[in-house]
Amino acid sequence: MYKRLRYLIFCLLLCFGATAQIQFFHNESKADINTSLVLAYGDTSAQMDLERFAAIKNNMQPVSAVKFNLSYKNEMLWLYIPLAAVKDFSSFTHIMLRNPHLNNLHVWVFDGDSLVKTFAPTGDHLPFASRTLRYADFVFPIPEQNRNRLSLLILLDKRNEQLNVPVHFVTEEGFSSYNRRKNLLAGLMSGLGLFLFLFTFFLFYTMREKLYVYYSLYVLMVFFYIFSDYGYSFMYLFPNHPLPADFTRPLSISLASPLYMLFAITLLNIKEHLPKHYKWVVGFVIFYLSALVISTFVIPNTGKIRILLVWLMQIFQNTGAIIILVTAIAAWRKKIAYAGYIICTSLVLLFAFFVFMQYVSGYITDTLITRNMMNIGFATEVSILAFVLTLRFKKYKEQSEQLLRTTNLQQEQIFQNISNYQEKEMQRYSSLLHDSVGARLSAIRLNLESLKQKIPEIQLTKSIEDIGELANDVRQFSHNLSPVLLQKKGLVGAVKQIVEGVNESQRIFIQFESIGSLQKVSFRYELMVYNILQELIQNILKHAQATEVIIQLILEKELIYLFVEDNGRGFNHLSIKEGLGFSQIQQLVTFVQGSLTIDAKEGYGCKVTLEFPVLPDEANHATTYR
Numbered sequence: 042m043y044k045r046l047r048y049l050i051f052c053l054l055l056c057f058g059a060t061a062q063i064q065f066f067h068n069e070s071k072a073d074i075n076t077s078l079v080l081a082y083g084d085t086s087a088q089m090d091l092e093r094f095a096a097i098k099n100n101m102q103p104v105s106a107v108k109f110n111l112s113y114k115n116e117m118l119w120l121y122i123p124l125a126a127v128k129d130f131s132s133f134t135h136i137m138l139r140n141p142h143l144n145n146l147h148v149w150v151f152d153g154d155s156l157v158k159t160f161a162p163t164g165d166h167l168p169f170a171s172r173t174l175r176y177a178d179f180v181f182p183i184p185e186q187n188r189n190r191l192s193l194l195i196l197l198d199k200r201n202e203q204l205n206v207p208v209h210f211v212t213e214e215g216f217s218s219y220n221r222r223k224n225l226l227a228g229l230m231s232g233l234g235l236f237l238f239l240f241t242f243f244l245f246y247t248m249r250e251k252l253y254v255y256y257s258l259y260v261l262m263v264f265f266y267i268f269s270d271y272g273y274s275f276m277y278l279f280p281n282h283p284l285p286a287d288f289t290r291p292l293s294i295s296l297a298s299p300l301y302m303l304f305a306i307t308l309l310n311i312k313e314h315l316p317k318h319y320k321w322v323v324g325f326v327i328f329y330l331s332a333l334v335i336s337t338f339v340i341p342n343t344g345k346i347r348i349l350l351v352w353l354m355q356i357f358q359n360t361g362a363i364i365i366l367v368t369a370i371a372a373w374r375k376k377i378a379y380a381g382y383i384i385c386t387s388l389v390l391l392f393a394f395f396v397f398m399q400y401v402s403g404y405i406t407d408t409l410i411t412r413n414m415m416n417i418g419f420a421t422e423v424s425i426l427a428f429v430l431t432l433r434f435k436k437y438k439e440q441s442e443q444l445l446r447t448t449n450l451q452q453e454q455i456f457q458n459i460s461n462y463q464e465k466e467m468q469r470y471s472s473l474l475h476d477s478v479g480a481r482l483s484a485i486r487l488n489l490e491s492l493k494q495k496i497p498e499i500q501l502t503k504s505i506e507d508i509g510e511l512a513n514d515v516r517q518f519s520h521n522l523s524p525v526l527l528q529k530k531g532l533v534g535a536v537k538q539i540v541e542g543v544n545e546s547q548r549i550f551i552q553f554e555s556i557g558s559l560q561k562v563s564f565r566y567e568l569m570v571y572n573i574l575q576e577l578i579q580n581i582l583k584h585a586q587a588t589e590v591i592i593q594l595i596l597e598k599e600l601i602y603l604f605v606e607d608n609g610r611g612f613n614h615l616s617i618k619e620g621l622g623f624s625q626i627q628q629l630v631t632f633v634q635g636s637l638t639i640d641a642k643e644g645y646g647c648k649v650t651l652e653f654p655v656l657p658d659e660a661n662h663a664t665t666y667r
Contacts, residue, residue: 097119097121111199111204114201117196117199119196119197120193130188133211134211135180135181135182135212135213136181138195138197139208140206141275143199144199145163146162146179147160147195147196148181148195149193150183151192151193161173165272166283168280168283177275178272207412223271227271230416234268234423237423238264245257255300259297259300262297266293269289274289295354296333298362299330302322302325306318306319306365306368308433309369309372309379314377315368332354336353362390389418393417396411485508527571536553536555536592549587549590550588552591554594555593559597562596566655570601574592585646587609587646591605591607600652601653601655602652604650605648606648611645611647612641630653636650636651
């Protein structure tokens with residue numbers, strides 16, 4: 042039988058076995074009934090006539106005079122209740138059997154020995170519309186005439202399952218109050234279940250770990266069981282299909298157990314920390330699921346086989362709880378994170394089951410808390426686990442942020458090394474051009490000037506001018522390569538010098554704007570932006586056929602922004618050619634976690650937007666003023 046998920050060792054089942062409990066309440070308080078109530082049981086037909094009633098009545102015994110336990114037996118129960126035995130019987134308006142999972146239920150009303158009213162047969166093995174009143178529990182109106190002579194005869198069918206039948210005599214006000222509390226509790230638990238399911242889905246979407254799949258499915262199974270336990274799944278989901286409504290409730294709670302075990306071992310990383318326990322847990326889960334699949338096809342049968350399978354599945358569930366509890370204790374002793382929470386949730390369910398079994402066995406009174414103790418235990422457990430997942434997610438984010446900071450520092454170190462290497466290489470090339478090539482060109486020019494009398498003047502003059510222009514180009518090239526320009530004037534000054542040089546050539550006009558709270562940033566960033574800007578200007582000069590260019594540079598403490606736009610011939614940005622140099626720029630920008638956007642169209646020029654953050658550790662010492 043799959044009535045509750047019990048996390049308790051099997052010996053507790055033997056000590057606190059379920060019994061048939063018949064309770065009578067007047068607005069949630071016990072009525073004075075005692076020996077006037079009688080019962081009989083047996084495999085009895087549901088047909089009722091006066092002769093049959095007389096035979097049944099003669100065989101009945103008072104409730105207080107006999108101890109009985111009909112749970113898991115193949116027998117039905119007759120209840121005969123004279124209304125005169127109920128205190129204040131004239132004020133009651135309804136009788137309620139507060140168990141929405143009675144298989145079959147028949148109720149008759151007698152005036153003395155005369156049958157005055159027969160209610161239609163109902164139960165969760167019949168369509169929901171068969172119920173006299175549309176409520177999850179079984180509610181029947183009590184006739185108002187001759188109540189001192191009226192009696193109720195009730196036939197209950199709960200064979201081969203746990204029998205727990207609290208009977209309430211309620212007024213309109215008492216029934217409304219009970220219904221409001223029940224609907225409120227069911228609504229709160231359903232809302233909690235939906236929230237936890239969506240919350241876990243968000244965590245899974247963020248982290249992509251199977252741990253959250255186990256938890257979300259576990260939450261789904263637990264709260265579907267609670268929803269069904271209150272009778273709402275039959276009422277709202279399967280009103281015309283009693284078999285699915287009766288089957289999904291035990292199936293959901295049976296699937297919850299292995300899902301919880303898989304969640305626990307994944308959360309505690311048992312596979313790595315406790316490999317032997319991991320093998321035991323996984324082996325048991327496989328065995329449990331195999332037994333569940335086999336029993337699913339056999340359970341619809343009645344008789345001893347069904348009862349045996351019901352008890353075996355309860356033993357499996359409790360054994361699984363013991364294995365997880367022992368595993369969690371072993372993990373706690375090894376100081377594995379979150380092991381204490383798994384122990385706590387197991388103890389919560391143990392306590393909830395203990396209290397609930399005390400209630401079912403009749404040792405504690407029926408209250409809103411005791412009758413819902415198992416469902417409250419489930420809700421508490423999944424809430425604790427949700428808190429654990431929140432802590433784990435928080436820790437994961439902190440570790441991710443720390444890893445990101447470490448990665449940024451490593452990238453900054455690599456960036457610095459590359460920049461230093463590029464700086465040294467440019468200094469070497471600059472020195473080579475300036476000191477060697479430039480000096481030799483100047484010497485050749487002097488030699489040619491000394492030979493001016495021996496060589497035709499026109500040719501000699503032309504050669505001297507060419508060599509002079511070449512020397513100037515080499516000097517300018519060496520200056521552009523050298524970081525001295527950046528070191529002396531900073532990024533803004535260096536860019537202005539490039540722009541002025543281009544504008545003097547009158548080949549193209551460049552409009553340059555520089556804004557922001559800073560005028561200088563770290564030299565490594567200045568060097569990168571300077572090189573990128575040189576590459577973009579060279580592309581425009583060589584390929585764009587533009588006449589005007591706009592350059593905007595924004596320097597802030599945490600962001601560098603560069604925008605370059607020309608009115609050239611443009612190109613198809615979907616097929617950028619390697620010769621344009623954009624791939625090298627993209628690699629460099631990606632390396633510093635920046636972004637590069639190219640908006641180009643043939644005949645409409647090109648727009649290039651580049652932005653990247655200044656690393657936090659750079660912000661303190663890199664934005665120096667020189």
